[in-house]
Amino acid sequence: MHPLSPTERSTVRRGKTRSTSDRAALHAVLDAGLICHLGFVAEHGAPVVVPTGYGRDGDTLYVHGSTGAASLRAADGGEVCVTVTLLDGIVYSRAVFHCSVNYRSAVLHGRGATLTDRDEKLAALRVITDHLAPGTWGYAREPSRRELAATAVLALDLTEAAVKIRTGPPGEEPADLTRPTWAGVLPLHRSWGSPVPCPELRPGTAVPSHVETRPDPVGPGRG
């Protein structure tokens, strides 16, 4: 267990009791998430936040995009922030002020570097594919040379990271505890529906098990 680097940026200033600096917790949040939000500073100096796919290999995060996308061009070599958030429930308090949410989040800071080596890029794409659509690599057709060239992959070291996790009932003012007001948590669940086949599917093509039996996204306390 390596503690997360408590550098100035990644030190959680608010809700300190909710933060954790445990590397296993960081990995668990990243592995439980499906998409991330990539933040970068555009040429004109304003922040831009875009949702995108990602995958983790050890302490490297790979973020996926098109070579034509402004986001990955701007992020190459520049400072980026990648945030993964899982909303786990709504926290109803006896007081509006203490209403909150239960969640898990990871906020990563660093300089992104786009991969140029073909093999490295292919390996990173496999990591991203294994994260977003596990079982697909080796089942679907692998990227052609042209497709690989059209894909940009950004690598980010998980050196500077902060994890925040909130679980459990609301915090309350002692004076509010006598109120006849309901308080508690409404959990939010994420689950896969039934696979919807592509209309042009060849007749008799069965749903593969990696789709049919894909486990539901990992909830709080199970990761």
Place this chain on the structure above:
Amino acid sequence: MHPLSPTERSTVRRGKTRSTSDRAALHAVLDAGLICHLGFVAEHGAPVVVPTGYGRDGDTLYVHGSTGAASLRAADGGEVCVTVTLLDGIVYSRAVFHCSVNYRSAVLHGRGATLTDRDEKLAALRVITDHLAPGTWGYAREPSRRELAATAVLALDLTEAAVKIRTGPPGEEPADLTRPTWAGVLPLHRSWGSPVPCPELRPGTAVPSHVETRPDPVGPGRG
């Protein structure tokens, strides 16, 4: 229907067929989301992306935070980017390159302004509460003067915004259509679980209907 402002930043460069410049679509995405990702540029010039609660009133978005939070201090008067993303499913293609996700996203750009007027702030907090925990305002205790002072609310005009929506089966290379490979969509559903009461609840306090019968988050095509 006002088309969204197609300024340089909010023009969708990638996946043009997936973008829409319809104000009703923007409102629908914002109303279906639960939390947003707020991006700003920190003092040292690097981007920061934090998850937070929000609410919409007409063409104003309110974002919620603590007066002690660095995010809202940095965002006040500065350029911010607020992104709301709903992941609706995983798109399995016959080729790894065309694997994708179905999603709805709204990306908003502008200068944030923190509210100072007490009544304005209270009204904005109600908008945020009605979004995240509808039914709570008027049921739970309203913010005290002290609590209101400890809460920061950022207002952002929905002037510069881009909406992207992807639905349906994968796009494929024509040559891949003859492959005996399954392709289609695995939908991701979000639903509320059973309310978990606070352990310190006064005995006999019933779950209010705004919690018990809260409708599940709005899926694609229903907003």
